[in-house]
Amino acid sequence: MIRFLRTFVLALALSAAGAARAETPPAPFEAKATAAFLVDAETGTVLYEKAADRPFAPAAMAKMMTMAIVFEALKAGRIHLSDTFPVSEHAWRTGGAPSGSATMFAAVKSQIAVSDLVRGAIVQAGNDACLILAEGIAGSEEAFVRLMNDKARALGMAGSVFTNVTGFEDPAQKVTARDMAKLALHLIETYPDYYRIYSEPDFTWNKIYQRNRNPLLGMAIGADGLSTGSTAASGFSLTGSVVRGGHRAVVVVSGLASDAERAAEARRLIEWGFSAYERVRLYEAGEPLGEVRVFGGAEGRVAVATRVPVDLLLMKGLRDQVRARIVYRGPVEAPVAKGQEIGVVRVTVGDAPNQEQAVYALADRPLGTMTQRALDGVGELLLGWW
Numbered sequence: 001m002i003r004f005l006r007t008f009v010l011a012l013a014l015s016a017a018g019a020a021r022a023e024t025p026p027a028p029f030e031a032k033a034t035a036a037f038l039v040d041a042e043t044g045t046v047l048y049e050k051a052a053d054r055p056f057a058p059a060a061m062a063k064m065m066t067m068a069i070v071f072e073a074l075k076a077g078r079i080h081l082s083d084t085f086p087v088s089e090h091a092w093r094t095g096g097a098p099s100g101s102a103t104m105f106a107a108v109k110s111q112i113a114v115s116d117l118v119r120g121a122i123v124q125a126g127n128d129a130c131l132i133l134a135e136g137i138a139g140s141e142e143a144f145v146r147l148m149n150d151k152a153r154a155l156g157m158a159g160s161v162f163t164n165v166t167g168f169e170d171p172a173q174k175v176t177a178r179d180m181a182k183l184a185l186h187l188i189e190t191y192p193d194y195y196r197i198y199s200e201p202d203f204t205w206n207k208i209y210q211r212n213r214n215p216l217l218g219m220a221i222g223a224d225g226l227s228t229g230s231t232a233a234s235g236f237s238l239t240g241s242v243v244r245g246g247h248r249a250v251v252v253v254s255g256l257a258s259d260a261e262r263a264a265e266a267r268r269l270i271e272w273g274f275s276a277y278e279r280v281r282l283y284e285a286g287e288p289l290g291e292v293r294v295f296g297g298a299e300g301r302v303a304v305a306t307r308v309p310v311d312l313l314l315m316k317g318l319r320d321q322v323r324a325r326i327v328y329r330g331p332v333e334a335p336v337a338k339g340q341e342i343g344v345v346r347v348t349v350g351d352a353p354n355q356e357q358a359v360y361a362l363a364d365r366p367l368g369t370m371t372q373r374a375l376d377g378v379g380e381l382l383l384g385w386w
Contacts, residue, residue, distance in 0.1 A: 025317035026276040033265050034235070034255025037177035038273045041185055041241075041248035043355070045313040047273040053159055055174035056254045059229025060102065060213075061239055062167035062175070063121055064183050065148045066130050070118060071191040072151070073137050081115040085136030087128070095127030095166055102213075104129045105206040116205060118194070123203035124210045125227070127166040134165045141165055155182050169231055177252040180239045184226050184250045188241060198225025198241075215263035216240045221270060226250075228262070236262035242270050249273055282310040282324060282347065288362060290326055292342055297334030297365040304342050304359040312347065312354060321350045326359060336365035 031050045038048040073079045087096075092108035095101060104120030106112055106128045112120075114136075120129030134144035141164060148162040159176035167173075188195050201218075202211045215238075216223035222242045230236040237254035251270050256262040283289060285308050291301040304326065312322065328343025336342075340361045347354045 023278075023316040025315060026272070029269060029272045029276075031253070031265070031269065032256065032261065033253040033269075035177045035253070036265075036269060037181050037252040038269050039181050039185075039250050040273075040277075040313045041188065041250055043311065043313045045277075045354075047249065047277060047313075048269060049178070052178040052252075053176050055159055055176055056234040056237065057169060057173060057229075057231045058160075058167055058175040058180070059169070059231045059234070059237065060125050060167040061180060061227045061229040061237060062162055062164070062173065063125065063130055064180070064187065064227050064239065065151065065162055066134065066144075066165040067118070067122060067194075068151055068183065068187055068191075069144065069147045070114075070121075070133050070137065071187065071194045074114070074194060075191060079114055079137060081113065081118070083114045083136075084111040085114065085117065085132050086111055087132055088135055091128050091131035091135060095129075095131045099127065101127050101166075101168075103127055104203075104210075105208050106132060107206065119197060119200065119203045120205055122197050122227075123200050123212050124205070125213050127168070130165040152179070152183075155179075155186055157182055167229055169233075177254060180252045181250045184239050184241060184252075187226075188248070188250075195225065198227075199223075214238075214240065215259070216242065216266060216270075219263075219267060221267060228259075230259070230262075238262050238266050240266055240270075242274075244274055247279070276315055277313050278316050280312045280314050280319070280322075282312060282322070283345075285309050286362075289324075289345055289359060292326065292328055292332055293330060294336055294365045295331035295333050296367060297336065298367070298369070299365055302332070302336055302342075302365045303362040305362055306345060306357045306359055308357065310345065310347065310355070310357055312349070314349065318349055322354075323348045328359075334365050335367045336361050338362065338364045 029048050035051040035054050037052045039046050087106045087108050087110050096103050097105055102125040104124045104126030117129045117133050120126040134141045138144035152160050157179035160179040161174055163170045163173040213228050222244045224241055226239045226241055228238045236256040239252045241250050251266050253266050286305050288303040288305055291303050294302050324347045326345050342359050344356050345359050346356050
């Protein structure tokens with residue numbers, strides 16, 4: 001039997017449900033940043049992008065990938081927060097007090113617990129902390145950087161290359177806004193226990209108190225972490241995460257002229273994103289979406305549903321552009337078992353694909369009688385498949 005790709009459009013009540021609001025689409029966001037990216041963590045919906053794949057120097061934001069490797073080693077049990085690593089003269093001179101760069105002021109030839117080094121790297125952006133961790137885990141910074149680039153490839157960060165663990169300027173070291181958002185989501189979703197350290201407001205080491213360098217944390221906007229950076233060539237950049245009403249958005253901006261402009265631009269983009277979009281539930285999990293034809297069954301149709309809710313993050317004013325359709329390869333041959341995967345529901349907004357979820361049979365459809373199967377066969381020969 002030849003099976004063809006079948007599709008039918010589902011009726012949606014979104015327009016009627018939203019008619020009373022009669023919302024108009026928001027004004028477009030105009031970014032000052034040379035590169036910007038805003039993504040909803042839950043649905044993966046890109047809320048805004050500008051030059052999101054244009055490479056720029058990450059500066060201290062490279063430490064996010066450094067921490068990804070550290071968190072991975074902690075989660076796998078290869079190292080522990082209570083372990084101590086030695087402070088080499090290289091780490092001290094290159095990233096410590098003599099370097100004049102961001103540092104946790106680790107004392108040369110001392111031993112420091114991993115828990116303190118992680119806070120020194122995250123809260124204080126300490127270059128010495130990153131170097132000590134790299135040497136303790138991989139034996140050298142060079143070996144550790146290889147792990148960083150392997151992880152970048154594994155995460156699909158196609159536009160990013162790392163050459164050191166600190167973010168020190170190097171023409172070969174580059175990232176993109178889209179890649180940094182991927183990395184941020186990886187840290188948040190894969191290592192939630194360790195990610196919480198990014199929200200700590202301050203850390204004191206060697207009797208030196210330093211505040212977290214992330215300006216979003218003090219704005220009372222729901223920010224809970226990540227990193228900043230700046231270079232003469234790429235300007236001021238930031239990767240941040242904000243949670244409101246149980247929903248998270250990740251923002252990346254780069255190419256700003258100052259620390260103050262960076263903070264203001266990131267906040268402005270976040271505020272726009274949370275106000276410009278609405279969350280719409282199309283279907284509940286298990287809610288019948290429609291019926292598909294069954295060939296040779298005791299009954300000729302079976303209802304289908306998704307196993308998870310179908311939610312949209314939709315720009316306000318676009319409800320009338322939402323379309324959903326069930327797509328399956330048919331005819332679906334009996335017998336059909338309850339819970340059997342039948343096809344997918346595809347959701348579009350205007351002409352743009354939004355998401356796709358598998359649909360499953362809501363009931364058993366046993367094989368029909370010889371007469372029923374013969375009639376279905378005749379119908380297929382004479383009329384095609386419905």
